Amino acid sequence: xxxxxxxxxxxxxxxxxxxxxxxxxxxxxxxxxxxxxxxxxxxxxxxxxxxxxxxxxxxxxxxxxxxxxxxxxxxxxxxxxxxxxxxxxxxxxxxxxxxxxxxxxxxxxxxxxxxxxx
Numbered sequence: 474x475x476x477x478x479x480x481x482x483x484x485x486x487x488x489x490x491x492x493x494x495x496x497x498x499x500x501x502x503x504x505x506x507x508x509x510x511x512x513x514x515x516x517x518x519x520x521x522x523x524x525x526x527x528x529x530x531x532x533x534x535x536x537x538x539x540x541x542x543x544x545x546x547x548x549x550x551x552x553x554x555x556x557x558x559x560x561x562x563x564x565x566x567x568x569x570x571x572x573x574x575x576x577x578x579x580x581x582x583x584x585x586x587x588x589x590x591x
Contacts (some may be wrong), residue, residue: 506558516572521565523558530555 487495496502504527511518530536539555546552 496510503561504558514568518568519565520568521563523563525561526559527556528559530557 503524505522507520507522509518509520529537537556545550568588
């Protein structure tokens with residue numbers, strides 16, 4: 474079956490009960506992690522999303538290395554498990570608000586150089 478033409482596609486919010494039912498029917502899934510950063514003074518930000526397979530880290534040497542990292546979870550308590558995302562898709566974007574550096578002669582917006590050469 475091919476995709477429906479854009480004029481025939483629809484968007485429907487699923488109720489939580491249906492979401493849980495659909496999740497319970499399948500055994501394979503993907504995980505996503507997003508991290509964002511901002512510079513309020515420059516009115517810029519960025520967002521990176523990695524999607525892939527989540528696997529628990531169990532290798533003793535790798536656990537020693539991970540425990541030496543300067544990780545600072547927000548939730549209190551001892552953290553005894555580490556999960557790694559094996560990336561299948563990695564995307565990122567930079568965001569500039571009106572009045573940010575790209576509007577004041579700073580770094581050009583993506584595609585701006587291509588437009589100026591026309």
